Each structure stands twice: as structure tokens, then as C-alpha cells.
Amino acid sequence: MTASKKNKIILDSEALEIRKKLIEAASKGETLTYSDLVSDDDDRHMGKLSKTLARIxxxxxxxxxxxxxxxxxxxxxxxxxxxxxxxxxxLGIDHDLEDLQRECFEYWGENKK
Structure with missing residues (x-):
């Protein structure tokens, strides 16, 4: 999935709820586990979660x-x-995990939306 400024991405209610949890965790400087975001570790739910996280x-x-x-x-x-x-x-993003997490913590710690 690629994202561009021309293609507006609309999140459904489930994605918005997960996004809200992610923002809350970021504002506290915390990470979440996949199982924090789905109630069932069933592969179907994890597959759907992966797609939802990609959209977010x-x-x-x-x-x-x-x-x-x-x-x-x-x-x-x-x-x-x-x-x-x-x-x-x-998406052409450097996947230095510590840097990406720090960016989230800093941004959402200051911009609680």
C-alpha cells in the first residue's frame, strides 16, 4: 500500500479506535503489543490488524x-x-525503530490530538 498526498485515506471506526490507542500510548511514551489491540490472537484477526496498521x-x-x-x-x-x-x-521509510518511536513520543507528547 502506498500513500500519496493525492489519495485521501479514510479510516473506518475500527481504525480510528486503534489510532486513538496508539496516540494515547505515544503521548505516554509507551509501546503496545499486537495483543493489546486485538482481543483474539487468531491469525485472521492479526492479519486484519496488520492491514489496519498499514492504513493508519x-x-x-x-x-x-x-x-x-x-x-x-x-x-x-x-x-x-x-x-x-x-x-x-x-514507503521508503528508514526503519530505525528507536528513531521512529522517539518521533512518535515527541510529536504526540506535545500534540495531543
């Missing part, structure tokens, strides 16, 4: 805001799934 990330990128999905990590490893790194590559 493209939406934020269109608005020149930090890459919120950098805050979502695997419980066991503390790093995002491989899909996160693939999305970064697709």
Missing part, C-alpha cells in the same frame, strides 16, 4: 505525522513483526 500509517504519513505503527511490538521480542519492516521498505 499511510494516513499519518499523508498528514506528515510520525509512523504510529512503530509503537506496536511483539510481546516476545519487543520489536514489530516483519510486516512493519516490509511496509517501511514499501
Amino acid at each position: 500509517s499511510c494516513y499519518e504519513r499523508n498528514e506528515d505525522r510520525p509512523f504510529l505503527c512503530a509503537l506496536v511490538v511483539q510481546k516476545a521480542t519487543g520489536v514489530p513483526s516483519t510486516g512493519f519492516f516490509m511496509l517501511c521498505d514499501d
Whole structure:
């Protein structure tokens, strides 16, 4: 999925709710696990979550805001799934996780929207 200023991305209610959780975590300087965002670890739910996080990330990128999905990590490893790194590559984003998370913490710590 690519994002450009010409293509307006509209988030559905589920994506808006997840975005709200991400912003809340960012404003507190925290990360979330994938299981914090879905009630069931079923692969179908995780697959849908991955697509939702990608849409949110493209939406934020269109608005020149930090890459919120950098805050979502695997419980066991503390790093995002491989899909996160693939999305970064697709969008041409340097995937230095610490930098991306810091950008979120700084931006949303100052701009609680």
C-alpha cells in the first residue's frame, strides 16, 4: 500500500479506535503489543490488524505525522513483526525503530490530538 498526498485515506471506526490507542500510548511514551489491540490472537484477526496498521500509517504519513505503527511490538521480542519492516521498505521509510518511536513520543507528547 502506498500513500500519496493525492489519495485521501479514510479510516473506518475500527481504525480510528486503534489510532486513538496508539496516540494515547505515544503521548505516554509507551509501546503496545499486537495483543493489546486485538482481543483474539487468531491469525485472521492479526492479519486484519496488520492491514489496519498499514492504513493508519499511510494516513499519518499523508498528514506528515510520525509512523504510529512503530509503537506496536511483539510481546516476545519487543520489536514489530516483519510486516512493519516490509511496509517501511514499501514507503521508503528508514526503519530505525528507536528513531521512529522517539518521533512518535515527541510529536504526540506535545500534540495531543
